Amino acid sequence: MENDSTAVSLKLFIVLSRAYKAINEHVNKVIQANGLNPTEFAVLELLYHKGDQPLQQIGGKILLASGSITYVVDKLEQKRLLQRIACPSDRRVTYASITDEGKALIQEIFPEHAEQINKLMSSLTDSEKLTAIDLLKKLGIPAGKF
Template sequence: MNRTEESLKALVGIKRTNDTLDRIVKQDMKNYGLNITEFAVMELLFHKGDQPIQKVKERILVASSSTTYVIDQLVKKAYVTRRQDTTDKRITYAVLTDKGYKLMEDIFPQHEQTIEQAFSTLEDEELSILRTALKKISAFSVE
């Protein structure tokens, strides 16, 4: 098999694997009453602290209007609040509430186990190689 065929098969494999991982994560989040995007926002805030909403949009890779909607939903659930920057009124931060932080403390360890299980068929070295290879592909830019 030549490199072009291998590349095409690799792309199909990545897409199928991504679909499988999406299903696993969606099911995991469904157990906690969250969708995958809501969880992505909460996970970012849980691990990185308060974030400007613009940065949330960039980090979770969804459209601007979708991010606003997701944050609105998390505000309704009392997991997140918005806070205006005190020095620059153009900047609004997304902030995890105590309730949101408690939820993440409760669910994140189980989520980590679920993800670890999803990759359990790989040896440690294979997992490391996969991460490195995916990072290289992600850095590729078409301009």
């Protein structure tokens, strides 16, 4: 059934994908210029802003398979940007915890990161951005489960 609503949805999907990829491409360059890949940055930034996290929950939040978490956390640990900390109450669990070095790096990168996103979005007024936020919030929480 290719009705009108479907055509509009498809169009929205396309512009959503384009916008995301266009923005992301530039954002990733800034991150990589600072010696991190996008996944590493996402993990560090999560730990910086939300505090220590069990490895499992990192996977959930940044959408990464469990095997990949181990890999990224290994990398960041080798770079001394985070530490693994055993959970005292449940020995199955390992926390990732950002180090002082990691904090310093995020503090250095983040303002530039935010500034760049702001520039990339300067084609919208603040009021338009707020409208977009409202609409995308609804989109991010799909109506049912599929």
